[in-house]
Amino acid sequence: MKHLIRKCTACGAYTLAQKCPKCGGQTADPHPPKYSPDDKYVRYRVAERYEGDKDYK
Structure with a gap:
């Protein structure tokens, strides 16, 4: 199902x-x-989310 909003x-x-x-x-x-x-791609989405965060690591 495609979302309209x-x-x-x-x-x-x-x-x-x-x-x-x-x-x-x-x-x-x-x-x-x-x-x-x-x-299979959860690792990449999580890494992308925290890529700009300096306190992460």
Whole structure:
């Protein structure tokens, strides 16, 4: 099932469009991916999340 609602990455507004009507920024799907215990890529998503964090390690 495809989600219709989208969230602007720049201003945080919710919309149905691909481009934000308020600021013109790109929108993304705000819903997290479906959980699977057999997820092969969880290591990469977690590393990406903490990549910019200086206190991590």
